[in-house]
Amino acid sequence: MLTGFNEDVEYDGQLFHVQTEDKGVGNPVIESLVYTGGEIVGSRRGSYADLKTPAGFPESEVQRRLEGQHKAIIREVLSGRFDPDGPKPFGHNIITNRSLDEVVLGHLANSVGNEIIRLEIEAGQAFEEGTRPTLRLRVLGEESDRPIAGARVTVKLITNREKPSELFSGTTGPDGRVAATFEIPDLAGASAAVLCQAEGAGSNAEIKQMLRERETTSGK
Secondary structure (H helix, E strand, O other): OOOOEEEEEEEOOEEEEEEEEEOOOOOOEEEEEEEEOOEEEEEEEEEOHHHOEOOEOOHHHHHHHHHHHHHHHHHHHHOOOOOOOOOOOOOOOOOOOOOHHHHHHHHHHHHHOOOOEEEEEOOOOOOEOOEOOEEEEEEEEOOOOOEOOOOEEEEEEEEOOOOOEEEEEEEOOOOOEEEEEOOEOOOOOOOEEEEEEEEEOOEEEEEEEEOEOOOOOOOO
16 A cells, blocks of 8 residues: 555635545555545545556556546646635636646645655554553654654544544654644544644655554453
8 A cells, every 4th residue: 555645735715635545455446535624525536456467556557646646636626626616717816827737736846845754653552442642753754764853743533433533733843753642532333543644844644543442341
């Protein structure tokens, strides 16, 4: 499974969050979701089953499709595709002589940055319902291994019943580390996961871990 993309995009004063991820070789689908105000306002699913070879799926081609679909969704956000009031006339909020393609490419160029980052969780940490863990995270440059200071780190709770909710938000220190303390509610049997996301150096990374049900003891 390839690392996906998470990006905030502004259109006409409204903030949209675009998330694109690879669902994995067992389900060869690239899924993009568009959020605003905590609600999903758009989605797209594209299969890459056609890329399968006897050796599996070529990672470079899957990555190309992942990036292509993410860029296409951003293009639609910037064109007003997901505006509740409908698309505005082109150029109404763009003080520029550039075409829409140039605006989109400029936005993507600014978001690429100089270094891909990775997000790490301190070994041995697990998540359980109804607890208050302190999660120790670190953001590093993928190739340089240098700490990324000032990276924005968020922790979200994702369930099959509710909208995603933010549990923590903070920034990394000079050593690229941040300690996130947050409450995990009892979820009454819902399937849930903790999603950790980092944005810094013009790049982003994420880690997702499933929640364990809280162990209960009974006695007579």
